[in-house]
Amino acid sequence: MSRTEDGDEKTTPDGATQADAAPPVEFEEEANNRKKPDERTAVSSREEKADARKIVTGEAKYTADYSREFPDLASGKVLRSEIAHGVVREIDTSAAEEMDGVYAVITPGSPEVPNDPYTSAGQSYPEPSPYDLRVLRERVRYVGDPIAAVAAEDVVTASAAVQAIDVTYDERDAVFDAHTAIEADAPRIHDPESVENHQPGADYERNIEAHAEGEIGDVDGAFAAAADRSDLTVVETEWETPHQSHCVGEPHTTIARRDQDDRYQFITSTQVPYHARRQLAQLFDVPIRDIRVSKPRIGGGFGGKQSIVLEPIALALTMATDRPVKLEATRKEEFHAMRVRRPASVQVRSVVTDEGDLEAIDMSVLTNSGAYGSHGLTASGAVGKKQLAMYTHTPNIRLEMTAAHTNLPVAGAMRGYGAPQGHFALEGHMDTVARELGMDPLAFRSRNLISEGDVDVASSILKEGDGEIKAGGRRIRSCGLEECIERGKRAIGWGDVEQPDADYLHRGLGVAVTIQSSGVPNDELGSAHIKMNEDGSFILQTGAVDIGTGADTAMSQIAAEVLGARPEDILVQPSDTDISPFDYGAYASSTTYVTGTAVKKAAQDAREQLFEFAARMLDEPRETLTAHDGAVYAERTGESVSLEAIGYESIYGDEKRAQVMGEASHSTPESPPPFGAQFADVTVDERTGEFEIHELVYAVDCGTVINPDLAEGQVTGAMHMSYELAVGSGFSFDSDGQPDVVGFGDYGIPKADTQPPLTPIFVETHEPSGPFGAKAVAEIPTNGVPPALTNAIRDAVGVRVDNLPITAEKIRAALDAT
Amino acid sequence: MEVNLTLNGEDTTLTVDQSDTLLDALRNAGYTGAKRGCGTGDCGFCTVVVDGASVKSCLQPVARVEGATVETIESLGTQDELHPVQAAFVDNAALQCGFCIPGMIMRVTQFLESNPDPNEEEIREALSGNICRCTGYEKIIDAVQDAASRLSNERAMVSDGGRPVPSGQSCVDCSTCSGGERE
Ligand code: FES
Numbered sequence A: 001m002s003r004t005e006d007g008d009e010k011t012t013p014d015g016a017t018q019a020d021a022a023p024p025v026e027f028e029e030e031a032n033n034r035k036k037p038d039e040r041t042a043v044s045s046r047e048e049k050a051d052a053r054k055i056v057t058g059e060a061k062y063t064a065d066y067s068r069e070f071p072d073l074a075s076g077k078v079l080r081s082e083i084a085h086g087v088v089r090e091i092d093t094s095a096a097e098e099m100d101g102v103y104a105v106i107t108p109g110s111p112e113v114p115n116d117p118y119t120s121a122g123q124s125y126p127e128p129s130p131y132d133l134r135v136l137r138e139r140v141r142y143v144g145d146p147i148a149a150v151a152a153e154d155v156v157t158a159s160a161a162v163q164a165i166d167v168t169y170d171e172r173d174a175v176f177d178a179h180t181a182i183e184a185d186a187p188r189i190h191d192p193e194s195v196e197n198h199q200p201g202a203d204y205e206r207n208i209e210a211h212a213e214g215e216i217g218d219v220d221g222a223f224a225a226a227a228d229r230s231d232l233t234v235v236e237t238e239w240e241t242p243h244q245s246h247c248v249g250e251p252h253t254t255i256a257r258r259d260q261d262d263r264y265q266f267i268t269s270t271q272v273p274y275h276a277r278r279q280l281a282q283l284f285d286v287p288i289r290d291i292r293v294s295k296p297r298i299g300g301g302f303g304g305k306q307s308i309v310l311e312p313i314a315l316a317l318t319m320a321t322d323r324p325v326k327l328e329a330t331r332k333e334e335f336h337a338m339r340v341r342r343p344a345s346v347q348v349r350s351v352v353t354d355e356g357d358l359e360a361i362d363m364s365v366l367t368n369s370g371a372y373g374s375h376g377l378t379a380s381g382a383v384g385k386k387q388l389a390m391y392t393h394t395p396n397i398r399l400e401m402t403a404a405h406t407n408l409p410v411a412g413a414m415r416g417y418g419a420p421q422g423h424f425a426l427e428g429h430m431d432t433v434a435r436e437l438g439m440d441p442l443a444f445r446s447r448n449l450i451s452e453g454d455v456d457v458a459s460s461i462l463k464e465g466d467g468e469i470k471a472g473g474r475r476i477r478s479c480g481l482e483e484c485i486e487r488g489k490r491a492i493g494w495g496d497v498e499q500p501d502a503d504y505l506h507r508g509l510g511v512a513v514t515i516q517s518s519g520v521p522n523d524e525l526g527s528a529h530i531k532m533n534e535d536g537s538f539i540l541q542t543g544a545v546d547i548g549t550g551a552d553t554a555m556s557q558i559a560a561e562v563l564g565a566r567p568e569d570i571l572v573q574p575s576d577t578d579i580s581p582f583d584y585g586a587y588a589s590s591t592t593y594v595t596g597t598a599v600k601k602a603a604q605d606a607r608e609q610l611f612e613f614a615a616r617m618l619d620e621p622r623e624t625l626t627a628h629d630g631a632v633y634a635e636r637t638g639e640s641v642s643l644e645a646i647g648y649e650s651i652y653g654d655e656k657r658a659q660v661m662g663e664a665s666h667s668t669p670e671s672p673p674p675f676g677a678q679f680a681d682v683t684v685d686e687r688t689g690e691f692e693i694h695e696l697v698y699a700v701d702c703g704t705v706i707n708p709d710l711a712e713g714q715v716t717g718a719m720h721m722s723y724e725l726a727v728g729s730g731f732s733f734d735s736d737g738q739p740d741v742v743g744f745g746d747y748g749i750p751k752a753d754t755q756p757p758l759t760p761i762f763v764e765t766h767e768p769s770g771p772f773g774a775k776a777v778a779e780i781p782t783n784g785v786p787p788a789l790t791n792a793i794r795d796a797v798g799v800r801v802d803n804l805p806i807t808a809e810k811i812r813a814a815l816d817a818t
Numbered sequence B: 001m002e003v004n005l006t007l008n009g010e011d012t013t014l015t016v017d018q019s020d021t022l023l024d025a026l027r028n029a030g031y032t033g034a035k036r037g038c039g040t041g042d043c044g045f046c047t048v049v050v051d052g053a054s055v056k057s058c059l060q061p062v063a064r065v066e067g068a069t070v071e072t073i074e075s076l077g078t079q080d081e082l083h084p085v086q087a088a089f090v091d092n093a094a095l096q097c098g099f100c101i102p103g104m105i106m107r108v109t110q111f112l113e114s115n116p117d118p119n120e121e122e123i124r125e126a127l128s129g130n131i132c133r134c135t136g137y138e139k140i141i142d143a144v145q146d147a148a149s150r151l152s153n154e155r156a157m158v159s160d161g162g163r164p165v166p167s168g169q170s171c172v173d174c175s176t177c178s179g180g181e182r183e
């Protein structure tokens, strides 16, 4: 693509020139990392998902399925605020306490309930998110804030007890809209005295959780120039995105108990066992070692289970009752009392030449954090910086972001992490610019997009936030975007649309290009331990958290590729903080890229050890050995010794005995972006605004595909969520902040009969810094459907919907206004 | 109170609370394959088959199944010998987190009994009460189509007097018998 060289003159946000500081294109890669498809034995094959059979037989156990293992288990229930903003003046728990079968009722004043603030954001230490939550609250800030909790002999009793608690509130004025919330006269939601917030720009006088700005070049200068010149065009657009629920299949569930060693054990549906352990220890002032978090099967996370929401309440109840306690969120609680995707308002302005070269982009983001801050700075920043990376050649870029508090549900991490909101705005904007110039939207993109060998400085435009890319920017060592576009065009029939016969029906195509990261740069750690059994199989332990994605299977394939074993001979243990090596957890698309590399290194360590045995057994030099097909082969003689023989020899041999055990950690400043192109094919009925999507095609470059079945599932599953954000998302609240969406029936989750067909396409590239060339894939396909769809509708009927969800009424209204 | 029913082919007496739903009663008795995703009849994770009809067990008061025949996921195949519908889900990678899958499979099993040769639209319609948050449904639709052909092969062989395919095995890549190529 055309503007690669321009970037080298540009200064980074830190003032260093890229030529000084940019990481080199070359990456020191181990010889075995780059294998042609036909040389791969375990990687890139459609291995059966390791837990598939126990899932289809109903034997896979999720947290709630462990209940029967604890005969004295108590059921917990949480009393949640019925008002959006105020103070609990009085709380009378006496009737609840007297009920038969009630073991304990806890309130903010109970001795077991910590009074210090914490953050529910399960991030690495020190968390960027503010400490602004209490486990139970007197001061309530949204409908759903936990006030008290009950443990009882069963759920029915616990629910009855919660209802018997009598609460009197002093209500305060509430604010629900982010724009209103940052006005000087809006009701104040937080008292800065009782919050610990290290995020930049926090201003509780104006309900601002975080604010940050960054600039490359001279944006005002570029707009001033455009005002005087006829060959420069200025385009301004505005975009709105609503709440989205993770709709995890398995509601948040946790079982807490004290064990015979006087330690606290959790079986819990979490994406972050280690962060949960550390945060619980800190909050309850218990040594880290006295908490154990085990993760069973997890029924989906999508970022929702990165938050530590129920565990603190369950622990307090366990302490109060000295019994195991189970807390299981209801679907209603899932919708408004767990975490949600933050709504965003985005303004984009740009300057572009007649030829279609971007001269300036100015992006301003306001997000609605809801009542408490979790991921406010980092996810709101991502609304801008993630996708600006694609247009890094633009000489002048500015990004400004504000995260505002309101009296609505709490925003957290959700698949895509700000990028879906940002892609809607930026890719919708780029389409608008192309049409203004009379250019094909893809021709316009190709003049401006990033490509292989380039340096991305735009994604480090904000200096604040977690895991910043260091000065000098990010070198793009793999980028299949051009081919993604080509393959996607072919699949959707770009430029070749047959119009329906009826003159009121109009068919159109839309596209959006997309980007994400592979883990948080400079802020990840994955580790792995692998030991050999005497039969030549291996037990692999990682802290990686398979939340349903199939990460365990992918890890076994990576290890098997190194060891010459079959993937089914690598048994992966679920993460458990007492047993597995450390891992930051399942978020930021990090597992395959970061933990996968740790697994590869650990397997290599083990292979070195087993080669030592093999060299002796074959009487050949170890440098000449290779491992494949379940055995180790000598190059010269072609003779082999099986992994099983090596396994027995290592443990029962006469000469030397040592168990083969490999281990490694991996942490990296790299975070190579996967790329992709989303296409939508739609027919709109101009009489009603109703539309039908014929197909959604997504072509993705995620480097080497470790397991095509699993990767396809990630892409179609993420496209489903992206489609929901486009057409089905959004919560409504009444004027008091009471949520209208309390169940699946009120929310636009796509079902089998409403979900349009989804076509995933893989464009393989080789990312030298990833395990066998892999990058991330789990989040990126959540980014593209809203912009591709608004662009397709614009193509079909000439009007644009710039606020989600896209509905027939909005299209109809836009058509009426023309 | 006690409820008598035929559960997965066996005469069973469950000791339950009056207010229990069928889902509560099953899970309390250790049949935890059926999952609770909502409790309001909207997700389908709790689907079981009652007297031949697929039913959302979270909506069914347990007292109502007195005398009924109830089948749960536990009645189908084992990990070594999967039922054809289960095998189709495994072979088509039609699952991720798996939380929806037991309910989905019970719905599919019952649906294919009533419509052994469905087209895609009928499949989508039949699954409209069973949410899946992970897969985007594509592979699930493939699995249902595959399951339909596995089941019809099985039936064809039986009426042929041929050997039925043991559940859990497909006719492709199987060396148990000489014939039995899939048509
Ligand atoms: S739990 Fe029964 S339909 Fe959701």
Ligand code: FES
Binding pocket: A249, A299, A300, A548, B095, B096, B097, B098, B099, B100, B101, B131, B132, B133, B134, B135
């Ligand atoms: S596989 Fe996770 S909900 Fe269907």
